[in-house]
Amino acid sequence: MRLSDFIVQNADRIVDEWERFAATLTPAAQTLSSADLRDHAKAILLAAARDMNTAQTRAEQIAKAQGEELGTTPSLDQAAASHGELRHIVGFDLVQMTSEFRHLRATVIRFWTESLTSPQGAHFTDMVRFNEAIDEALAESTAVYAERVNRSRDIFLAILGHDLRAPLQAIGMSSEILMRRASISEADRAFIQRIKSSGRHMSTMVSDLLEFVRTRLGATLPIERQPMEMTTACRDAIDAASAGHPDCDPVFTIWGNTQGEWDRARIDQMLQNLIGNALQHGAATHRISVTLIGGENHVSLSVHNDGEPIAEEAIGSIFDPLVRSLNAQAGTRNPSTSLGLGLFIVKEVVNAHGGSITVTSNFGDGTTFTVVLPKKA
Structure with a gap:
C-alpha cells in the first residue's frame, strides 16, 4: 500500500500513538485533556498525505529539500502553525514540541514498514515525500512557536520597564529634595549626587528598553512635531x-x-x-x-x-x-x-x-x- 493511503486509513491509530507520547511530555501534559494532547495531529497527517499525492517535478523536489517555500501546502502549514501556537500556550517547551514530530515520523514509518510484504521502488519516493511534508510542518510549527516566545518576552520586558518607572521617579525626586537641604555636608552631597546620577542612567536604560520593545511589537516611534x-x-x-x-x-x-x-x-x-x-x-x-x-x-x-x-x-x-x-x-x-x-x-x-x-x-x-x-x- 502506498504510504499516503496508509496514513489516511490508519490516521486514528497513528494519532493514538501521538497522544500516548505527548502525555509523557511533562509537566505541561499533566493538565491536558485527550483532545488537547491530540491537538492538530490528525489534520497534519491528512494534510501530509494530500501533499504526497500532489505532483512534483525533480526541480521542485530539490528546491523543497533546500528549504525553499516552493510547493508548500497551505492546509499543512495552517495546521502546523496552530499546533506550534497552542503548544506554546499550554506550556510545552520547544524541545518537547519538536520531539512530537520526531515521534510522529518514526511511528508512521514503523507502522507502514511493518505492513509491507515486499518493498517497491515507489515506496522510497513515498518516504522522501513524507519526510518533506513532516519537515515542512515542523519548520512551520517551530517558526510560530519561536514567534510566540519572542512576543511573550517582549511583553514581559514592556511590563517590567513600565513598572520600573515609578521607583526610579521616587529615587530622583527624593535625591532632589535631599540636595536642597542646607545642613547637608559636602560628603553627603557627593553621595546623593551619585544616587541621582545613577538613577538618571537607569531611567535612560528603561526608556531605551521600552522603545526597543515598542518596535519589536510592530509599532513605530510616534512623534509630534x-x-x-x-x-x-x-x-x-x-x-x-x-x-x-x-x-x-x-x-x-x-x-x-x-x-x-x-x-x-x-x-x-x-x-x-x-x-x-x-x-x-x-x-x-x-x-x-x-x-x-x-x-x-x-x-x-x-x-x-x-x-x-x-x-x-x-x-x-x-x-x-x-x-x-x-x-x-x-x-x-x-x-x-x-x-x-x-x-x-x-x-x-x-x-x-x-x-x-x-x-x-x-x-x-x-x-x-x-x-x-x-x-x-
Missing part, C-alpha cells in the same frame, strides 16, 4: 553629558539657521544617546565635538570622538539592537552602562523624522556619526 531650536536641544544635551563627566569639555560648533519642526523629547533621546556613546567609546580624554549646520531644508548634526576606530566588521551591525561592544580594544575608561540599545534608538528616532544617519571611523580621524534631518515633515 513642534517648532523648536535644535541649537538649544544640543546645548542642553551637552550640559547634561558634562554633568555626568566633569572632565568632559565638548566643543560645540554651529552654522546657519537651526530652527525646525521636530519632536523635542525624541530629539533629546537621540542627542543623549549619540553624545553618551561618544563619551563611552571614545578616547579616555573624553574629547568630543558636536557640529550643527543648518541648511535651507535640513539640519546636519555630527558627533565626533577620538580613540580607537570601530572595527570594520562591526560597522554593518552598529545600529542593531543589543550590540554593546563597538570595539573590544577601544580606549575608554567607562564600563558599559547601557543595554546596547542606544544607537538602535538613535536610528529609530532618525527614521521616524524621515532623516538619515551615517558613521565613519578610522585610525587618525576617529569616529563621526552624522545625522541629517529635514526641517519639516
Whole structure:
C-alpha cells in the first residue's frame, strides 16, 4: 500500500500513538485533556498525505529539500502553525514540541514498514515525500512557536520597564529634595549626587528598553512635531553629558539657521544617546565635538570622538539592537552602562523624522556619526 493511503486509513491509530507520547511530555501534559494532547495531529497527517499525492517535478523536489517555500501546502502549514501556537500556550517547551514530530515520523514509518510484504521502488519516493511534508510542518510549527516566545518576552520586558518607572521617579525626586537641604555636608552631597546620577542612567536604560520593545511589537516611534531650536536641544544635551563627566569639555560648533519642526523629547533621546556613546567609546580624554549646520531644508548634526576606530566588521551591525561592544580594544575608561540599545534608538528616532544617519571611523580621524534631518515633515 502506498504510504499516503496508509496514513489516511490508519490516521486514528497513528494519532493514538501521538497522544500516548505527548502525555509523557511533562509537566505541561499533566493538565491536558485527550483532545488537547491530540491537538492538530490528525489534520497534519491528512494534510501530509494530500501533499504526497500532489505532483512534483525533480526541480521542485530539490528546491523543497533546500528549504525553499516552493510547493508548500497551505492546509499543512495552517495546521502546523496552530499546533506550534497552542503548544506554546499550554506550556510545552520547544524541545518537547519538536520531539512530537520526531515521534510522529518514526511511528508512521514503523507502522507502514511493518505492513509491507515486499518493498517497491515507489515506496522510497513515498518516504522522501513524507519526510518533506513532516519537515515542512515542523519548520512551520517551530517558526510560530519561536514567534510566540519572542512576543511573550517582549511583553514581559514592556511590563517590567513600565513598572520600573515609578521607583526610579521616587529615587530622583527624593535625591532632589535631599540636595536642597542646607545642613547637608559636602560628603553627603557627593553621595546623593551619585544616587541621582545613577538613577538618571537607569531611567535612560528603561526608556531605551521600552522603545526597543515598542518596535519589536510592530509599532513605530510616534512623534509630534513642534517648532523648536535644535541649537538649544544640543546645548542642553551637552550640559547634561558634562554633568555626568566633569572632565568632559565638548566643543560645540554651529552654522546657519537651526530652527525646525521636530519632536523635542525624541530629539533629546537621540542627542543623549549619540553624545553618551561618544563619551563611552571614545578616547579616555573624553574629547568630543558636536557640529550643527543648518541648511535651507535640513539640519546636519555630527558627533565626533577620538580613540580607537570601530572595527570594520562591526560597522554593518552598529545600529542593531543589543550590540554593546563597538570595539573590544577601544580606549575608554567607562564600563558599559547601557543595554546596547542606544544607537538602535538613535536610528529609530532618525527614521521616524524621515532623516538619515551615517558613521565613519578610522585610525587618525576617529569616529563621526552624522545625522541629517529635514526641517519639516
